[in-house]
Amino acid sequence: MHPIPADDSSVIATLGDVTKRFGAVNALSGCSVSLRRAEVHALIGANGAGKSTLSRIIAGHIPRTSGTYRFKGEAVDFASPREGLTAGISIVMQETSIAPDLSVLENIALAEFGTRGRTRWNRMREKAANALVDIEQSPDLLHLRAGDLSIAQRQMIEICKALYNDSDVIIFDEPTASFSPLEVEQLFAVMRLLRERGKSLVFVSHRLEEILEITDRITVIRDGRTVATDIATSSITTRDLVRWMVGRDIENVYESAPQPQASASREHAVLDVRHLASAPLLRDLSFSVGRGEIVGLAGLVGAGRSEALESLFGLRKMQGGEVLLDGKPYRPETPIKAIRAGMGFIGEDRRRQGLVPDLSVQENLLLARLGRRRAWFTDYGTQTSAIDALFKDLDMPVHVRDVPMLSLSGGQQQKVLLARWLMLSPSILLLDEPTRGVDIGARSTLYRIIRKVAASGVAVVVVSSDFEEALGLCDRIVVMSDGVSVAEVPSHMLDPAILTMLSMPRSSARQMKAVLDDIAREIEGAAFWVQIERGRVFCLDLVERHAMQLGFAPTHFPMVEQTALRALWSADTQDGQVVEDGAVRAVKLRLVNASGHAFGEIGMSIPSNIDAAPLSRAARIVADALARHAITHIRVAIDTYQHEETLNER
Template sequence: MESKLIEAIGITKAFSGAPVLRNVSFELLHGEVHALMGENGAGKSTLSKIITGIYQADEGQVFVEGKPVQFNNTREAIAGGVSIVTQEFSLLPDFSVSENIFLTDKRFYKKGFISDKTAMAAETYNLLKLFDMESFIDPYEKVINLSVAQMQVVEILKAVSTEAKAIILDEPTASLSNKEIQMLFNLVRQLKAEGVGFIIVSHKISEIYEIADRITVLRDGLLILNGVVTKELQQKDLIKAMVGREINDLYGVKGENNKHRFHKNEVVLEVQDLTDINHYVRDISFSVCKGEIAGFSGLVGAGRSELVRCIFGANKRAKGKVFLNGEEIKPDSIRACVEKKIGFVTEDRKNDGILQEISVLKNICLVDLAAGERILIDQKRDEKNCDQMINQLSIKVMDIDDPVKKLSGGNQQKLLLAKWLLLDPVVLIVDEPTRGVDIGAKADIYEIMRKLAEKGIAIIVVSSELPEVLGICDTIYVMREGQITAKLNVDEADEETIGYYSTIGKGV
């Protein structure tokens, strides 16, 4: 078992002269889960893309089972036994699960046509059964109807079906609930027992400790920790290796600074009997006070995002009312919410948050322009606002006229916060504040949110990360199947209680 499955030696890569990887070495053993960690831009994605032939290294050599290889694309890598599951899935949405898994499998084709769909589905069923997932995924289901977790499983099974010896998972748990993560990890463990090696690219420290045997950390393209055994590495040291500085209190001191600012008697936002048109959320009532950070926890699909979208008017509602400072807000109207100074940072940064091709300046000033009455653009005002926000949130920008896609995930997230802060919001809704954000920016974002709450802004946070919810919120609402099952004070909440109410508990 201790032979080397993949070995990369002295990998160097530069994009337009800027070095991304500098003499990095990496090894993966048979039956090992090896975590590749680092902040955004550390070079971990680049390294995994070099191993799978998406990029070519400038210098260095990759070996698979001792033989030097030079994959020119992922197809050659798959043939060589190395598969990658990226965040952007490479599945065909309108094809069924089994068709996707065996898309390139010659056994099921005759002269280029799919010959036997039943055999394909049967094979898929067997594969699913191998991992006790036959009830979780229907082989005939179209991929477009699957959840992210199911797609992830399909991607991995696809890799397994090509007899992959090594599978690279890029941020596999980014949008999975805890339960789904466990299922995924079980799959990984089973395959690992059969000798398959995994490289997991991730930011999530707690998960890495659960699943990974060894950890390699990159920072600024340099190898910082080379395959350290997970058990021998303290979390504190891991974070220090990733960030390059010590972060002691990621979430601030629990409960302490919260108490000073939270005005229990001043209700700002009140939601009454809210039900959305698709019934993803039903009869939800709650209220948020001035300076309170209210967190919504629960499994994926519990209706948390749908709830906040419904409050903001982005999803249509069937019934219910929303009051701001006692005044009812016009239903189903984003514009009414913006006028009343409610801000909403969406969950999916790429698809409904930023304007990728448009400049930083124009992105930051978009809400200000949309909320205002001015017909003409006030260049001076925009520049001043932009400058102020970049300084206030310490957004790292080379040039405010650069398109936003050039920024890192963390800075894009800060930019979205900045865009809404210019509105001078009374209520700020943040759906998944730190998804895909590196740990340094994460600490910054928590700090920003705490400061905003201190200023008296009521903040609603939706988060899938329990430590995050427990770390920054004053009140925690747990949701399950479209309803609130518990309202917990942060002092009385812990991971077990939240877990209980998000799965089986019937509270309130």
């Protein structure tokens, strides 16, 4: 540990040797942390380690039992959340506190209604609109009912509250749990903006790759105690974080890598979904799952993934298409019918869709069993040995059977929800964000159990916004965009970057389509947007003025040597270099996003008997087309003017 000098002027808040007791339970037993202005400080630990408790003490939501707390150089003892908010501290909670029947505007400006004076709606609306623009959301959201938003949108509104209040310290408690990589990148852009404005940010997350990317310093809590604090993020590795968090190394969190295997044939599929539709988001989804197979539905928020699982489980009305179970027609009308047909379902929001907070752990665990039984009495006593065996497999103590459900950590709650369905021995398991808000130790256990369930012959469908998780856990990925299944790819062919680009909403992709249209028209040939990964061509879009038989397409991902442009992707070919490959001339350029990360390649191709002069201006043509269509988050990786000067010298 590296204590911060008391006279460090950058320090805005310091907590020393903080303890917190809830009755006989010690939630914190000696935590220390110092927060600096213009920094992002990670607060990490396993579920139940005390991160949320410490965050709530910082924000004034709960009092500490003992220890010291200094804010802006003064000793403080906040008596309420209002006092913390007034002092300049906001917290964005993992479980959103949205008032569902109020508008988005009223939720963002909620703190205003607890103050004296006349409500100034015009000023509130302007401030709220600015907060939405800061996080790249439309001000049109302001008039919507907050309860109608998706869980990811509700999380964005929580973030807007903190921006609206212009807090000096903003605590983000698992803000990305429901975000896809694209939304995570948008949030990180907001966090970088706030850091530049001198704000002190606290980032609580279980996604270790996010911690390493966005944070400046790290504090690790284990079992209510600080085990490492004020550590520069740049000086540590993922292995260090895991060891501090769980006290041991976890070599392979996914238990084992997905093995390449053929898709389940329609004739032998346990679940066969054909052109499934359910308004307003789900429009045309087709996929099949065989026994022992784990299939992922991947896409960005709004792609219709959750709606697909809810439709299959009878929670949403199926408005089009057909579903077959073991080759027989199935109409998912109600959850009871789905359960009795052999389906299990875990929703993305366990508070709203899974838990009954006033019931015990055992009562929550046996709810689905009660729903499937037709008897009027319970049979809890006969299930004790089965529950004990399940808890042992899930690394949970058996004595928690009779405790209130909400006394468990998020990871333990998720294990109980999984155990609920394992008690029924389902033939199909639908899992929506199965590890949302779960630490790496609990995730490792959940992955092991999911793989074990699949190995027993159960067909598993997984929705995950964590693309690393989807690729590590699933055998095949069905890519969804704007409610439509647009590709189906074995997971070993993909990486998160490719999956993100394949998942891009078609409304967003229209901008790139327009760019390719412009380029193809100018060169009188073909323009394409691709990602090359492990020798395979992933075509994200293609526009051809003349059919050129390039050998790849947006739904066909061949190896480089199987295409007509083998020379283009040779290791010796540089960006902007025109190559001739048989009857075709071509050139490629790397694209990067605003953060400098790779965003695929854009290429041009013309028949070899046509003048190649336009291809020598490829960088300028692409840059002009991007600017013409107001695409500012993507650019050509090379300097266009310098590149053209170099070519002219040659």
